[in-house]
Amino acid sequence: MCGIVGLLIKKPELQPHLGEWLVPMLEGMAERGPDSAGLALFRKPSANGQIKKYSLFDPTGQVRWQELLEHLKNRQYAETAVSASLTSQANHAILHTNLEPPILKPWLAEHYPAVYVLSVGRAIELYKDVGSPRAIAQKYQFHKLAGSHAVGHTRMATESCKFLEWRLREGDDLATALAKGAKEFDGFYTFLMGTGDQLALVRDAFACKPAVVAETEDYVAIASEFRSLAHLPHINDAHIFEPAPEELHIWKA
Amino acid sequence: MESVTFDLANTTVRQINSFLHDRDKLRHVSLVKILNPNGAHNLACGIDSPIAVEIHGHAGYYVAGMNQQARVTVFGNAGTGTAENMMSGLVHIKGYASGNAGASAHGGTLIIDGSAGLRCGISLKGADIIVGGSVGSFSAFMAQAGRILICGDAGDALGDSLYEAVIYIKGEIKSLGADAQIEPMQESDYQAVAELLSKAGWDHDPQAFKRVASAKQLYHWNANASKEY
Numbered sequence: 001m002c003g004i005v006g007l008l009i010k011k012p013e014l015q016p017h018l019g020e021w022l023v024p025m026l027e028g029m030a031e032r033g034p035d036s037a038g039l040a041l042f043r044k045p046s047a048n049g050q051i052k053k054y055s056l057f058d059p060t061g062q063v064r065w066q067e068l069l070e071h072l073k074n075r076q077y078a079e080t081a082v083s084a085s086l087t088s089q090a091n092h093a094i095l096h097t098n099l100e101p102p103i104l105k106p107w108l109a110e111h112y113p114a115v116y117v118l119s120v121g122r123a124i125e126l127y128k129d130v131g132s133p134r135a136i137a138q139k140y141q142f143h144k145l146a147g148s149h150a151v152g153h154t155r156m157a158t159e160s161c162k163f164l165e166w167r168l169r170e171g172d173d174l175a176t177a178l179a180k181g182a183k184e185f186d187g188f189y190t191f192l193m194g195t196g197d198q199l200a201l202v203r204d205a206f207a208c209k210p211a212v213v214a215e216t217e218d219y220v221a222i223a224s225e226f227r228s229l230a231h232l233p234h235i236n237d238a239h240i241f242e243p244a245p246e247e248l249h250i251w252k253a
Numbered sequence: 254m255e256s257v258t259f260d261l262a263n264t265t266v267r268q269i270n271s272f273l274h275d276r277d278k279l280r281h282v283s284l285v286k287i288l289n290p291n292g293a294h295n296l297a298c299g300i301d302s303p304i305a306v307e308i309h310g311h312a313g314y315y316v317a318g319m320n321q322q323a324r325v326t327v328f329g330n331a332g333t334g335t336a337e338n339m340m341s342g343l344v345h346i347k348g349y350a351s352g353n354a355g356a357s358a359h360g361g362t363l364i365i366d367g368s369a370g371l372r373c374g375i376s377l378k379g380a381d382i383i384v385g386g387s388v389g390s391f392s393a394f395m396a397q398a399g400r401i402l403i404c405g406d407a408g409d410a411l412g413d414s415l416y417e418a419v420i421y422i423k424g425e426i427k428s429l430g431a432d433a434q435i436e437p438m439q440e441s442d443y444q445a446v447a448e449l450l451s452k453a454g455w456d457h458d459p460q461a462f463k464r465v466a467s468a469k470q471l472y473h474w475n476a477n478a479s480k481e482y
Contacts, residue, residue, distance in 0.1 A: 205390075207371050210332075225313060227291055227293060230311070
């Protein structure tokens with residue numbers, strides 16, 4: 001079993017509440033997966049189009065993030081002047097840099113082999129760890145996170161993401177990629193997917209895997225079960241529904 | 254007779270259910286109210302007393318499961334497996350019910366004011382299910398006895414592999430399941446529809462309903478058509 005949650009804040013002035021509203025959603029799904037959790041957060045990308053965001057994870061806890069940053073900045077590249085900054089929280093760090101993955105990833109593999117690159121993008125930040133969802137949320141201070149939308153999970157298999165990631169890379173838009181997914185995948189699923197500016201939800205034809213949506217003027221919230229939505233502001237006035245099988249829902253951030 | 258109120262903000266589902274199972278404590282109680290359910294699972298399960306239970310908010314999975322005698326009302330939506338295995342009594346969902354509503358229910362009545370999700374009345378064994386809205390795909394799958402009244406539409410494979418249960422539906426059927434067929438309404442069917450509608454207090458014209466029942470082609474093994482199974 002696993003639990004999924006998603007939250008998209010419609011009004012920019014409410015985006016500072018994203019983390020605060022999302023953490024109880026994630027904790028509400030702890031019974032569906034008490035041993036691990038993850039969170040993908042989307043924020044407005046940097047104005048500088050050259051800058052990419054890397055989400056780094058060090059499961060050993062041995063890496064000193066500021067040392068890694070200094071080491072990277074002092075590194076000489078023939079063609080590229082290195083610009084880099086880093087924020088870290090426990091085993092995770094978000095690195096902003098102009099270095100492209102073909103340069104950064106081999107450098108990390110050589111000097112910091114314990115470090116995983118969880119995500120590369122302009123809007124996305126990705127956190128994953130083992131432990132109870134509550135402990136993970138505390139460790140990485142999820143309640144302080146601000147942004148337009150986020151997708152979280154308690155335990156999960158993410159193999160199908162590879163297919164969708166590939167289709168998006170090949171130029172499909174989210175709706176097309178998900179429609180092709182419905183033809184390719186033969187298991188039961190509920191997909192909740194975030195991109196830089198969209199949140200998408202679709203269930204397979206048999207709809208064995210649960211999903212509940214609550215929508216107000218301020219937000220769209222999705223969870224495997226209603227109990228993860230019960231704390232949200234004005235939930236009693238929200239439009240609450242379960243998506244029908246193969247019904248594609250896409251919300252724009 | 255008195256009424257007792259539990260608030261799930263400061264008590265547990267187990268405490269409430271233990272109270273609802275304790276016939277000594279229930280002797281002078283006619284109504285139990287449950288506040289702040291917030292989607293909790295297994296609320297009001299396994300009751301065997303003629304009391305009224307009101308759940309004010311949305312219930313989680315298996316609400317009023319295995320119910321006997323009690324009248325349970327949910328003033329909100331209900332999760333998977335609403336009133337599953339009910340034996341008698343009445344379960345009334347004022348909002349929508351998720352998947353598998355009324356699964357394997359042997360007796361009693363389940364009223365859903367809104368729509369029900371997939372597999373409503375799967376393996377029904379004798380209860381009445383009355384749905385104000387629509388039902389999802391695979392509803393009444395392998396339903397053996399009982400009646401399902403649907404005021405809205407049905408998804409795919411309605412009544413697949415039906416036994417002796419009967420479905421009455423007012424709206425559109427996306428597709429019938431294997432061995433399910435639309436049959437002419439008899440006078441007894443109109444009476445049954447009127448009776449079910451009156452249980453829910455709804456004002457539909459019984460003449461507008463169709464009857465779906467088993468063609469009984471799957472009752473006996475047909476060796477000549479083994480690939481059909």
